[in-house]
Amino acid sequence: MRFFPKRLEVAAIVLVAVSWVSVAVADSVISRMVALRFHGFLARASGGKIEDSVRFIQGRLRELLILMTVALALWMVGTRIDRMLRRRDGWQRARGLVMGLVVFILFNVFIAFSGTTVLFWSAFFNKAQVDNFAQYQIKRVLLTEVGAPRRAILIGNSQTNRSINEVLMNERIGKRLWTTELTQPGAHSFDLLTLARDMPLAKGDIVICYLSEVFFFGSGRGGVASDFFGLREIPDLVQLGGWDWYAPASLRSGLIGQVLPVYHYRNSISQKALGWQLVNVGQARFDASLEQDLESQAERRAPELKAGKNYEFEKAAFTRLVRELTARGCVTVLIAGHMHPAMQRRMDPGLRKSMRGFLDHLQASGGGSVTIVDGARFFEPAAGDFMDLVHFNDDSQRRFTCKLVDFLLSSRLASSASSPEDLNRHQIPNAP
Numbered sequence: 001m002r003f004f005p006k007r008l009e010v011a012a013i014v015l016v017a018v019s020w021v022s023v024a025v026a027d028s029v030i031s032r033m034v035a036l037r038f039h040g041f042l043a044r045a046s047g048g049k050i051e052d053s054v055r056f057i058q059g060r061l062r063e064l065l066i067l068m069t070v071a072l073a074l075w076m077v078g079t080r081i082d083r084m085l086r087r088r089d090g091w092q093r094a095r096g097l098v099m100g101l102v103v104f105i106l107f108n109v110f111i112a113f114s115g116t117t118v119l120f121w122s123a124f125f126n127k128a129q130v131d132n133f134a135q136y137q138i139k140r141v142l143l144t145e146v147g148a149p150r151r152a153i154l155i156g157n158s159q160t161n162r163s164i165n166e167v168l169m170n171e172r173i174g175k176r177l178w179t180t181e182l183t184q185p186g187a188h189s190f191d192l193l194t195l196a197r198d199m200p201l202a203k204g205d206i207v208i209c210y211l212s213e214v215f216f217f218g219s220g221r222g223g224v225a226s227d228f229f230g231l232r233e234i235p236d237l238v239q240l241g242g243w244d245w246y247a248p249a250s251l252r253s254g255l256i257g258q259v260l261p262v263y264h265y266r267n268s269i270s271q272k273a274l275g276w277q278l279v280n281v282g283q284a285r286f287d288a289s290l291e292q293d294l295e296s297q298a299e300r301r302a303p304e305l306k307a308g309k310n311y312e313f314e315k316a317a318f319t320r321l322v323r324e325l326t327a328r329g330c331v332t333v334l335i336a337g338h339m340h341p342a343m344q345r346r347m348d349p350g351l352r353k354s355m356r357g358f359l360d361h362l363q364a365s366g367g368g369s370v371t372i373v374d375g376a377r378f379f380e381p382a383a384g385d386f387m388d389l390v391h392f393n394d395d396s397q398r399r400f401t402c403k404l405v406d407f408l409l410s411s412r413l414a415s416s417a418s419s420p421e422d423l424n425r426h427q428i429p430n431a432p
Helices: 006-037 039-046 053-086 095-114 118-122 132-143 158-163 166-173 189-198 213-217 231-240 248-259 266-274 281-289 294-304 309-327 341-346 349-364 394-410 420-425
Strands: 150-155 177-181 206-211 331-336 370-374
Touching (some): 006 053, 053 095, 053 118, 053 132, 118 132, 132 177, 132 266, 150 189, 166 394, 189 309, 213 309, 231 309, 294 341, 309 331, 309 349, 349 370
Parallel strands (some): 150 177, 150 206, 206 331
C-alpha cells in the first residue's frame, strides 16, 4: 500500500468525483448510446431476460461507480492504517501481520458490496454450465429494475424452473406482467422461507410456485440453506421443530457466510476458478448412477416419499412462507403439479390427497391472497412429457407455460390491479 502516493490518491478521487457528476448529469444519454450500440449483444447474452436495455445500462453504470467509490475508500483506509503503523516503532515487527488482517477484512467488505451488483455476478455467468447461485443473484438485482406494471416471481425448486419458461411468459405478456425466475434446485419449504426474505418483493407481486409430492415428502435438505441461512432463521427452525432436519454443516456454513462474504461465495468462486466439472463431480457421479429406465428408477425411488415428522415441519415452514408473502402484499399462486406417471403409480396415493388437502387449507385461510391451481387443469402429463422422473421436457414446458399465461389472463392476475383486495373483485377462478 505504500506504493500508492498521495498525488495518485488525489487523482483517483478527482476521477471518481467527475464520473459521478457525469453520470448524474447525462446518465440517460450515456445509457441510451451504449444500449443502442450493444443492443444485439445484450439480447443474445441475456437470452431475453432483460426487460429494458437502457435501464439495464443505467443500473450497471451506477454499480460501477459504487464499486469504484468503495474500492477507493477502502484503499484509503488501508493506506492510512499502514502509514500509522510505520510511524510507530513498537509496531514494526507486527505490521505485516496486522496489515494482512486489515487487507483480509477490507477485501471482504469490498466483496460484500460487490455481491449486491450484477457486474460482479456476471463474471460467474455461464449459459451452458449454470451457476444457480450466481444466476439467482443477477436476477434478484434485475428484479428491482423492472418497469412493467406488475411483476411475477417464480419460486420453488427445479420443478418450477423446468415447468415454466420465464422468457416465453415475457414474450407473451411481458409488457403487462414481467416474470422473473428465482428458483433454487433442491429447495424445500424452509429454504423458500429464507429465500423469500432475501427477495425484493413488493405489494402486488404475484409469486408462483409449482409443487409436487417430491417437494413435501422427498429427502435431502440443507444445500440451499447453506447459501441463504442467517441468524434471523434460527428462531424459525426452533419454533417450527426443524432443527433436526437440517445438517449442522449446512447451517454452520450459512452462518459463517453471513460474516465472511468470500466464504459465502466460495462455491461460485471455486466453480469459476476450477471449472464446473471438477466442482460438481459428486453430482455428475450421482446422475450417472441413476437407472436409465425410468420405470426401474421410479420403482426404487417412489417408496422413499413418506409422510412423517419431516412433513409436519415442511407444512409449518410453508405455511409461514405463505403468511409472510401475504403480509408483504403479494398474491400467491400454488400449482399442484405432477411427477412422471411411473412415480405417481408407485407412490402412496395418500400423499397426493394429503398435499392437496394442505394446499386447500392454505387457500381457505389466505383471505383471498392464495390461489390453488391443479396442474391437470392445463394438461394431464404423460410419460412422454418428462425428461426424467420429475422434470418436463422443453416441449411440455412450453405447453404448460402457454396454459399458465392463458390462466393468468383469464383470471386477470396479469392486470394492473395492485393488491389482493383488488384481485378479489375480479373473482379469481380456482381449479377444482
